[in-house]
Amino acid sequence: LVDAALQSLAREVGLEAARFVAASRPEGRVQVAATKSSPTDAVTEIDRACEALVRERILAARPDDGFVGEEGDDVPGATGVEWVVDPIDGTVNFVYGIPEYAVSIAARRDGRVVAGHVVNVVSGEEWGAVAGAGAWRHVGDDRRMLRAPAPESVAHALVGTGFHYRRELREKQGPAVARLLPHVRDIRRTGSAALNLCWLAEGRLDVFVEQGLGPWDLAAGGLVAAESGMLLAGLTDGPDERLVMAAHPAIAEEYFALVRACGF
Ligand code: IPD
16 A cells, blocks of 8 residues: 555656656757767756656655665655656657656665556556566556566567667677677667656567666566566676566577577
């Protein structure tokens, strides 16, 4: 019940934030305000303003919770609940006007993601999940529960992936993707990890792999994918730190082994 209330707040604030981003976007190319981990890692004033809006709304409702945002507006909490927010996941798409970017809001309790909501700013599509209670897509005010379909085989799997902005990681990711390509149906890099993870739950992608994601890219979409029945691996620190692989249990063992063999 408590986690469902966190989810409702994530949805309410996520919808307001998505309206804000849509209304703030000028025609044409959006100006990049600064870069972060590399010269290609862009942030805009609208990312920052959206994160400030989300933080204000969440902390107004739950003043003692913690907050971790992609743009660094972090606040330590005292309740064991911490919000993990990507104000615009898919910033490069947002800058160029490619209609695949999303607001991603999740709540962690004692370090575990328990509720999440993702809103595609342009299409208005929404996905939500509560740990142990399933994942769904919103259709108007109704919810359609999601069960990720099982692909026939790894060879028939459509892969979603992404590239980190840091050059050292890209030098590894490019050849790894090239090694994976002959073994699968095809590969998509659509520019928002949060949306890709929700797409797994829908069956718009079969599997996913990316290395170097931040917790804000992953938290809400990862819960949606997991609650739809996908297996996620590599989420903990260790030799494959932040290597995130996701697949239906029917093919997960074979797919995870293939990803590792490809050198991600
Ligand atoms: C990025 C997107 C992209 C992924 C990058 C992320 P941002 O998030 O999720 O798909 O490949 O690794 O950094 O910067 O647009 O919030």
